[in-house]
Amino acid sequence: MNADAWTTLLLAVLGGAIRVGTPFLFVSLGECLTEKSGRINLGLEGVLVLSAMAGFGGAYLSGNVWLGVLAAGASGALLATLHGLLCSLPRVSDIATGIALMLLGTGLAFYFGKPLIQPQAPQIPALALGAWSASPQVQTALSVNALFPLGVLLAGLMAWGFTRTRWGLVVRMAGDSSDAARALGYSVHGVRIAATAAGGFIAGLGGASLSLYYPGSWNEGLSSGQGLIAVALVIFARWSPWRCLGAALLFGGAGAIGPALQSVGITAGYYLFNAVPYALTLLILVLTCSPHRSLKGAPVELAVSR
Template identity: 80%
Template structure:
């Protein structure tokens, strides 16, 4: 490839990092908040798919993408609330419950979403920040999903909230030592249910971004495992909201690499490049797992037997 082709690929990857990374950002922030309270939610894949379907249906029926976005968040919160309530029962496994709700959410979305496969719904607006350039590549790279700035702001607010506010201290205390939280009179189950529900709402916004912006339609293969990848992404980010932003852009750029190369005529190994995000997930898990030490930054209660 010549120099111009490399520039076009770089711009395409940067633009794709934002487009593809926006759902990763919201789902990872939701899971980060949930895990900070000492609970893991593997059902986020079901949350993502069901909220994507609900957001598309809400936008299609109401004629407003923003109504679809709010509906997607609420549906994600409801499914996450169910997870939180079930996991608060005695001798109920977070992992098993999450897998069950992943299957339940996905199956419910596929069943209710069949009439939505063909119709078109109003899409999330975009900010065209590349109007100053005559280059189509620059204009495309700087066309920003309107939810992306909201995700950046949310990452900053979560970072400040978890570090400097009373509720953030309470969430972190419950995640690190439930006994200490109980000694101070805090409701461990209540805090975890609230954090899980709020995390589900945030993840639901990622589902809305999938069906109402990129790829911008509803179908049964929409998620491609992004909800499960988000769990590895949170580990990679060491449970830090601002690091989740960088990790989401990294995963988004990895997912955009194949289409970017195809846009300049490099069509060989296309499917191999599409596998980059999944290979990256495996590498992160291999690099961070160890039977001899805890992962730095991990809430202590995530490793507790319940």
């Protein structure tokens, strides 16, 4: 390839990293908040699919894309709250409940989303950050989902909040030492339910990004396992919101390699390149499987650290 082709390829990967990585960003931030409180939510795939359907349906029925985004966040919060309430019962497993909620969320989305497969809903606007350039490639690469800056801001607020605010200290205390939290008069179950619900709302914004921006429609294969990948992303990011941002862009870039190569005329192995995010997930899990490295930074009360 010549220099122009390489430039086009790199810009396509950059634009794809932001476009594809935005849902990963919101879902991983939501799971980071949940796990910081000492609870794991494997039902994120159900949250993501249900919120994508609810967001698309809300935007389609109301004609307002931002009402659709709120509907997506609310549906994610409701399903996550159910997970939090069930996990607060005695002898209930976070893992088993998460799998059950994943099946419930996807089932509800498929059932209620049947009438939404054909219609078109209003779309989340794009921010033209590349308007300064005369290059169409730069303009396309820097045409950013309007929710992406919100995700970056949210990552910064969460990182600041975990270290500098009372609520952040309480969430981390519930995740690191439930006995200490109780001794200070806090309800561990209440903190975890609130963190799980808030995490579900944040993950729901990722669902809105899927159905209302990229690919911008509702269908039953929309998620492609991104909710489950996000759980691995949080472990890879060592439970750090800023690292969740980097990991989301990394996975987004991996998912954009296939379309980027196709944009410069390379079509051989296209479907193989589409499998890169899943292969990357397996590779990361293998490379971080050491009990000393993979759990560094993990909340002590989290199920995976026991």
